[in-house]
Amino acid sequence: MDKGLLIVLSGPSGVGKGTVCSVLREKMPDLVYSVSATTRTPRQGEIDGVNYFFKSREQFQDMIARDALLEHAEYVGNYYGTPRDFVERTLASGKDVILEIEVQGALKVKEKFPEGVFVFLMPPSLDELKQRITGRGTETQDTINHRMTVAVEEINLLGHYDYAVVNDEIDAACHRIQSIIVAEHCRGDRYLSHLAELPTPIEKA
Numbered sequence: 001m002d003k004g005l006l007i008v009l010s011g012p013s014g015v016g017k018g019t020v021c022s023v024l025r026e027k028m029p030d031l032v033y034s035v036s037a038t039t040r041t042p043r044q045g046e047i048d049g050v051n052y053f054f055k056s057r058e059q060f061q062d063m064i065a066r067d068a069l070l071e072h073a074e075y076v077g078n079y080y081g082t083p084r085d086f087v088e089r090t091l092a093s094g095k096d097v098i099l100e101i102e103v104q105g106a107l108k109v110k111e112k113f114p115e116g117v118f119v120f121l122m123p124p125s126l127d128e129l130k131q132r133i134t135g136r137g138t139e140t141q142d143t144i145n146h147r148m149t150v151a152v153e154e155i156n157l158l159g160h161y162d163y164a165v166v167n168d169e170i171d172a173a174c175h176r177i178q179s180i181i182v183a184e185h186c187r188g189d190r191y192l193s194h195l196a197e198l199p200t201p202i203e204k205a
């Protein structure tokens with residue numbers, strides 16, 4: 001059985017990764033979402049095991065020590081990481097997995113899974129990004145300022161990604177990512193392992 005495709009969706013805080021991802025999962029129900037671990041405190045309405053696995057710093061450090069994370073990064077004062085086992089088992093079962101992670105972590109994943117598909121979600125402008133993150137109403141002004149500073153650093157690393165998608169309008173952005181996933185499934189080099197299974201060419205009469 002072929003392995004599933006690993007799709008990594010990054011982009012600055014507030015650009016709309018979570019929003020786009022949840023619409024994408026409705027449109028592509030076979031796409032499996034990887035739930036991350038974090039030391040950040042839950043926001044109102046967030047559920048442990050659904051939005052994140054919420055961990056203490058000690059628990060998180062224990063996960064690192066046990067090599068239970070595919071990647072991890074410290075972002076604006078908290079740890080975030082991708083549980084390794086779930087991703088590896090799901091890919092091995094032939095299903096596609098999507099990670100919604102920040103840039104340092106994405107670059108670490110790229111070292112381990114160069115065959116992954118790396119998509120950077122772009123804001124239409126920095127002003128719009130600030131409005132979105134402020135409008136969400138989940139962060140203090142200090143955190144917003146810090147996340148905006150990191151956002152500029154992250155956008156500068158866009159060249160490491162395979163694709164850039166502007167999240168101007170949610171459905172349009174989802175449609176673009178859907179097209180990328182479909183196209184990646186059709187890449188010729190993903191079929192090389194099947195060549196031996198093909199029947200020998202029909203001889204010319």
Ligand SMILES: Nc1ncnc2c1ncn2[C@@H]1O[C@H](COP(=O)(O)OP(=O)(O)OP(=O)(O)O)[C@@H](O)[C@H]1O
Nearest residue numbers: 012013014015016017018019132136167168169170
């Ligand atoms: N295309 C869009 N147009 C207008 N508003 C949007 C769009 N996409 C997302 N938003 C809004 O922007 C805000 C931030 O979106 P979201 O929480 O999905 O961002 P995020 O990238 O996942 O952020 P974080 O990395 O901090 O978790 C939300 O209030 C969401 O409703």
Ligand SMILES: Nc1nc2c(ncn2[C@@H]2O[C@H](COP(=O)(O)O)[C@@H](O)[C@H]2O)c(=O)[nH]1
Nearest residue numbers: 013036072073075080081082100101102105
């Ligand atoms: N490197 C990783 N980054 C992750 C992971 N899960 C989420 N994130 C990113 O962290 C920031 C902040 O998230 P928030 O929920 O506090 O707003 C954002 O860019 C997320 O995409 C992960 O497992 N690894």
